[in-house]
Amino acid sequence: MSEHKTSFLKKYVFTTDHKMIAMQYMFTSLSALLIGFFFVLIMRWELAFPGHPIPILGSLLSARLTPNGVMSPEFYNMLGAMHGTAMIFLGIAPLGFAAFGNYVLPLQVGAPDMAFPKINMISYWSFVVGCLILAASFFLPSGPLQSGWTAYPPLSEITRGTTFWILAMVFIITSSLLGAINFIVTGLNMRAPGLTLGRLPIFVWAELVTSAIILLAFPPVEAGAILLLMDCVAHTSFYLPQGLTILGHASGAAGGGAPILWQHLFWFLGHPEVYVLLLPAIGIVAEIIANNSRKPLYGYKAMVGSLLTILILSFVVWAHHLYISGMSPFLSDFFAITTLAISVPSVILLTCLVFSLQGGSIRFTTPMLFALSFLPLFGIGGLTGIPLGVTVTDIYLHDTYYVIGHFHYVVVAGILMALFGGIYFWFPKWFGRKMNESLGKWHFWGTVIGINGTFFPMFILGLAGQSRRLWNPLAQAHNVPWQKWHVVSSVFAGILLLAQIPFIYNFFHSLFKGERVSDNPWEATTLDWACPSPPPHGNFSSPVAVYRGPYEYSPPHRRDSWIPQNAEAS
């Protein structure tokens, strides 16, 4: 392939190359994760030591945010809402779905680029505009959103900062929709000759199903957000009932709207969004486990069937977030049944991954450690969801710290660990160099300890009946005996931060000085390892064709422990 002579701006900024766009997503979303983590570290100081001045930062920020160095409740609510938004919409979703998807999916199907390179570029820049609007909202006189990342009206309509949040969400949702179209068309139409649907790697299947979920789930919340925007700026009453009295003053709203309507529209996106975060992570874990256990993935068809089942079921579970919202209690039984039913495909996916280890010859590389830890840690996240899906036990646990513990085990202990594993796994493909293994192991063990120490105490706090989103938990007498667990959680959050230092150092050091490796250092079978590392413009030096399934490891009657998908003779 000839190297194009391109200007810096065209190569690194306004690029249409899927690999560079993937790297743009990667660096943007990793930065968002770090920033969102700093937000919550400030909050964790307040939670562990309510009313004590924040060290250093307290004196640097304005008196409105931190009077006398102590975090104000408004500032706490701003950080809370922005932490959730940054982690979910700017961090995990773009990292798993967009960054890995953009880099790996075209390579795994043997395509020279995405189907619509320009749409791909627009998708990334739409995402950047959304990020910038959110960042800008911190500098407004009103500050950013203060009503939780879920922005429930009427609170979101009477606190300020909501307008910018909605505008940002519209750009971010648009970006996801454009990306989803691109992935579906690329994954289905640009497959190399011989790469039938039954030979697609699980990661490609996961990205295709995720794209379909995005296409179906995001438009309703985008429409709902426009209605919320109209309520905020044009004084309509889509979500406002009549006769509200806000802090002693009659609200001028005409009324006739319903606050719960927003919750339905939001969670119609919100729950499928969990699978948007999860499925790419499962795809990554499947690739890593098959590669490192050196045997074919167990139950390929059962896994694909489970992914497709999740695609359908994820659209009929949203109201399990609304059991005690004031929605008719007669609706809850239906959603309890669907919610517990959707655990079945997840159990099958995990079972297949575990069974894939049986009879293997497991290599304990850094990516494999992260992938293996996904199995029990995501297991905790999934299992602790059962008492929340069951309506009766949800009455007690809803809106407590237990919920926070549950979804952080899912998203951080499960999904983020898998994404870290993916970074270590595909780093040699991206840069032609390997990340340092011992630093990777320090990162792994530090993160495992930090995550469990941070999130496990939340189960105890929740069982003690402590509500989430409390600026000062000690204002409520029943929380006082359990305060020590907030301190434990905050200390381990600090350890979690320290554990990321070897990762950041390793990433940038290996980028320039890491050990140079061959095109296929992990001895992997899929097409992404059949092109040079890093792949040139157009990816493959010669046209590829596929002759077999994706995970032909340790085939009988061969000395090698793998046959690439594109190897012609057996």
Next chain:
Amino acid sequence: MNLLHFFGLPPAASTYAADIDFGLRLTFGAIVFVFFSWSVYLAYLVFRYRNKPGGRAEYEKSEGISKAMIPGLVVLVLEMILIIFWEIPVWGKIKEEMPKMGDVVEVNVLAQQFAWNIQYPGPDGKFGRREQKLVSFSNPIGLDYNDPAAKDDVVLANELHLPLGKMAVIHLMSMDVIHDFAVPEFRIKQDIVPGMDIPLWVKPTRIGNFDLACAQLCGFGHSLMVGHVIVQSPENFAAWLKKEAPNPQAASSANNF
């Protein structure tokens, strides 16, 4: 002895708390059992099939409907048994069926940023009319004292008194944003949605003073929105209510003011 008390669960104080605690014990027991048995199996696999020099993995593929489906189906059957035979009836008892009016204590809870307004109907058993334009600092719920039913109403801030062992029906209403009525000892929780009147019932089983804390983010004062539920013996409750009841003269003078 419930092991969950060791992990934070406060002692129960309502009739349906036993049902909810049973559910918590059952689900947490299942979680711990499944997690540990799977973890042991996973650890065994990881150790048994570690990479050894000269070792080679087995070439084994499972196509079609495989035994990976079995754990999923077992889970499905157990979950559906739990839902059909336990969850649906208990949920119905707590949230769907309201006790018949008559020998019950009726209370209105009018939540606002950041306080709980409690309204008892008084001896006449009728709640006085409320009107938005009458809301003021001295009349936070906008009670219309021209309404005869309002004259004997008892209005309090942040104190909900309930008699022991008697059915209470609490009407949850919000004046501004969404709040949430949560009393951990009662094991009850219900969002309070502006524009709606959501009834909730509780039958206290223990005398005490419990926190009534808002459980839905309602603004900057959310964590400070704490009231008290005071469960008294029926005699003490009746005596207290009698003491709190306004005399008609005071009520009408308040109206003139």
